Amino acid sequence: MTTIAQLRKAALALPETEEGTHFGMAAFSVRGKGFASLTKDGWVQLRLSEDDARAALAAHAGAVAVLRSGTPIGVRLALADVNGKDLNALVRAAWSNRAPKRLAAAADATGDLPAAIGRPATRALLGTGIDTLERVARHSEAELLALHGVGPKAVRVLKEELARKGLGLRA
Known part of the structure:
Protein backbone atom coordinates (compact mmCIF):
# COMPACT_ATOMS: atom_id res chain seq x y z
CA MET A 1 0.00 0.00 0.00
CA ALA A 109 20.99 13.17 -18.14
CA THR A 110 21.73 12.87 -14.42
CA GLY A 111 21.08 9.12 -14.40
CA ASP A 112 20.37 7.99 -10.87
CA LEU A 113 22.40 10.67 -9.09
CA PRO A 114 20.36 12.01 -6.17
CA ALA A 115 19.12 15.59 -6.52
CA ALA A 116 20.07 16.20 -2.87
CA ILE A 117 23.77 16.44 -3.78
CA GLY A 118 23.04 19.83 -5.35
CA ARG A 119 23.54 21.28 -8.79
CA PRO A 120 27.26 22.12 -8.47
CA ALA A 121 28.10 18.55 -7.43
CA THR A 122 25.85 17.12 -10.15
CA ARG A 123 27.53 19.30 -12.80
CA ALA A 124 30.97 18.33 -11.51
CA LEU A 125 30.18 14.62 -11.63
CA LEU A 126 28.51 14.77 -15.03
CA GLY A 127 31.43 16.82 -16.37
CA THR A 128 33.78 13.94 -15.58
CA GLY A 129 31.48 11.27 -17.00
CA ILE A 130 30.13 10.10 -13.63
CA ASP A 131 26.40 9.87 -14.32
CA THR A 132 25.33 6.88 -12.21
CA LEU A 133 25.82 5.67 -8.67
CA GLU A 134 27.70 2.65 -10.02
CA ARG A 135 30.23 5.01 -11.56
CA VAL A 136 30.43 7.01 -8.32
CA ALA A 137 31.34 3.76 -6.51
CA ARG A 138 34.45 3.43 -8.71
CA HIS A 139 35.98 6.47 -7.00
CA SER A 140 37.33 7.20 -3.55
CA GLU A 141 36.04 9.90 -1.24
CA ALA A 142 39.24 11.90 -1.80
CA GLU A 143 38.80 11.74 -5.59
CA LEU A 144 35.24 13.01 -5.33
CA LEU A 145 36.16 15.81 -2.94
CA ALA A 146 38.91 16.90 -5.35
CA LEU A 147 36.24 17.76 -7.93
CA HIS A 148 35.30 21.44 -7.92
CA GLY A 149 31.68 21.58 -6.73
CA VAL A 150 31.68 18.35 -4.73
CA GLY A 151 31.78 18.99 -1.00
CA PRO A 152 31.38 16.95 2.19
CA LYS A 153 27.56 17.12 2.10
CA ALA A 154 27.43 15.77 -1.46
CA VAL A 155 29.80 12.94 -0.54
CA ARG A 156 27.69 12.10 2.54
CA VAL A 157 24.50 11.96 0.44
CA LEU A 158 26.24 9.83 -2.19
CA LYS A 159 27.50 7.42 0.48
CA GLU A 160 23.97 7.07 1.88
CA GLU A 161 22.51 6.38 -1.57
CA LEU A 162 25.28 3.90 -2.35
CA ALA A 163 24.64 2.10 0.95
CA ARG A 164 20.92 1.80 0.07
CA LYS A 165 21.97 0.02 -3.13
CA GLY A 166 24.51 -2.20 -1.37
CA LEU A 167 27.47 -0.27 -2.82
CA GLY A 168 30.23 1.85 -1.38
CA LEU A 169 33.03 4.15 -2.42
CA ARG A 170 36.39 2.70 -3.45
CA ALA A 171 38.85 2.59 -0.55
Missing part, protein backbone atom coordinates in the same frame (compact mmCIF):
# COMPACT_ATOMS: atom_id res chain seq x y z
CA THR A 2 1.41 3.34 -1.06
CA THR A 3 0.92 6.45 1.07
CA ILE A 4 0.71 10.20 0.53
CA ALA A 5 4.18 10.44 2.07
CA GLN A 6 5.58 8.21 -0.68
CA LEU A 7 3.79 10.25 -3.35
CA ARG A 8 5.14 13.46 -1.84
CA LYS A 9 8.69 12.06 -1.66
CA ALA A 10 8.59 10.86 -5.28
CA ALA A 11 7.24 14.17 -6.57
CA LEU A 12 9.43 16.49 -4.52
CA ALA A 13 12.58 14.57 -5.49
CA LEU A 14 12.14 15.85 -9.05
CA PRO A 15 13.74 19.17 -10.06
CA GLU A 16 11.77 22.38 -9.54
CA THR A 17 8.71 20.58 -8.18
CA GLU A 18 6.40 22.60 -5.98
CA GLU A 19 3.64 21.34 -3.72
CA GLY A 20 0.37 23.18 -3.41
CA THR A 21 -3.35 22.60 -3.72
CA HIS A 22 -5.63 22.42 -6.72
CA PHE A 23 -9.40 22.40 -6.15
CA GLY A 24 -8.75 21.32 -2.56
CA MET A 25 -6.43 18.45 -3.55
CA ALA A 26 -2.76 18.07 -2.71
CA ALA A 27 -1.07 18.90 -6.01
CA PHE A 28 2.44 18.92 -7.48
CA SER A 29 3.63 21.12 -10.31
CA VAL A 30 6.77 21.96 -12.24
CA ARG A 31 7.11 25.59 -13.35
CA GLY A 32 3.40 26.13 -12.81
CA LYS A 33 2.21 23.06 -14.71
CA GLY A 34 0.46 20.43 -12.61
CA PHE A 35 1.55 16.85 -13.08
CA ALA A 36 0.13 14.98 -10.07
CA SER A 37 -2.62 15.47 -7.53
CA LEU A 38 -4.29 13.46 -4.81
CA THR A 39 -8.03 13.55 -4.20
CA LYS A 40 -9.44 13.54 -0.70
CA ASP A 41 -10.70 9.99 -1.24
CA GLY A 42 -7.22 8.64 -2.04
CA TRP A 43 -7.05 8.70 -5.84
CA VAL A 44 -3.88 9.93 -7.49
CA GLN A 45 -4.30 11.75 -10.78
CA LEU A 46 -1.32 11.91 -13.13
CA ARG A 47 -0.94 13.99 -16.29
CA LEU A 48 0.65 11.54 -18.70
CA SER A 49 1.40 11.40 -22.39
CA GLU A 50 -1.06 9.33 -24.41
CA ASP A 51 1.43 6.42 -24.64
CA ASP A 52 2.25 6.49 -20.92
CA ALA A 53 -1.45 6.71 -20.05
CA ARG A 54 -2.22 3.70 -22.25
CA ALA A 55 0.58 1.71 -20.57
CA ALA A 56 -0.64 2.70 -17.09
CA LEU A 57 -4.19 1.69 -17.93
CA ALA A 58 -2.98 -1.70 -19.15
CA ALA A 59 -0.74 -2.27 -16.11
CA HIS A 60 -3.20 -1.21 -13.39
CA ALA A 61 -6.61 -2.85 -13.39
CA GLY A 62 -8.28 -0.11 -11.34
CA ALA A 63 -6.85 2.78 -13.36
CA VAL A 64 -9.27 5.09 -15.16
CA ALA A 65 -8.49 7.41 -18.07
CA VAL A 66 -8.75 11.13 -17.31
CA LEU A 67 -10.27 13.03 -20.21
CA ARG A 68 -10.59 16.72 -20.93
CA SER A 69 -13.03 17.57 -23.73
CA GLY A 70 -12.82 13.96 -24.85
CA THR A 71 -9.01 14.01 -25.11
CA PRO A 72 -7.00 11.72 -22.82
CA ILE A 73 -4.73 13.72 -20.51
CA GLY A 74 -3.69 11.09 -17.98
CA VAL A 75 -4.87 8.48 -15.54
CA ARG A 76 -6.49 8.23 -12.16
CA LEU A 77 -5.86 5.32 -9.82
CA ALA A 78 -6.27 4.48 -6.16
CA LEU A 79 -3.06 5.35 -4.35
CA ALA A 80 -3.42 2.27 -2.16
CA ASP A 81 -3.54 0.00 -5.25
CA VAL A 82 -0.17 0.98 -6.73
CA ASN A 83 3.17 -0.18 -5.35
CA GLY A 84 5.92 2.31 -4.54
CA LYS A 85 8.18 1.40 -7.46
CA ASP A 86 5.35 1.79 -9.98
CA LEU A 87 4.25 5.04 -8.35
CA ASN A 88 7.77 6.46 -8.64
CA ALA A 89 7.87 5.60 -12.34
CA LEU A 90 4.42 7.06 -12.98
CA VAL A 91 5.21 10.27 -11.10
CA ARG A 92 8.47 10.64 -13.04
CA ALA A 93 6.63 10.07 -16.34
CA ALA A 94 3.99 12.66 -15.40
CA TRP A 95 6.69 15.15 -14.38
CA SER A 96 8.58 14.58 -17.66
CA ASN A 97 5.35 15.09 -19.59
CA ARG A 98 4.75 18.51 -18.03
CA ALA A 99 8.28 19.81 -17.43
CA PRO A 100 9.93 22.08 -20.00
CA LYS A 101 11.89 19.99 -22.50
CA ARG A 102 15.30 21.33 -21.42
CA LEU A 103 14.61 20.68 -17.75
CA ALA A 104 13.35 17.15 -18.48
CA ALA A 105 16.39 16.44 -20.67
CA ALA A 106 18.76 17.71 -17.96
CA ALA A 107 17.04 15.55 -15.35
CA ASP A 108 17.29 12.49 -17.61
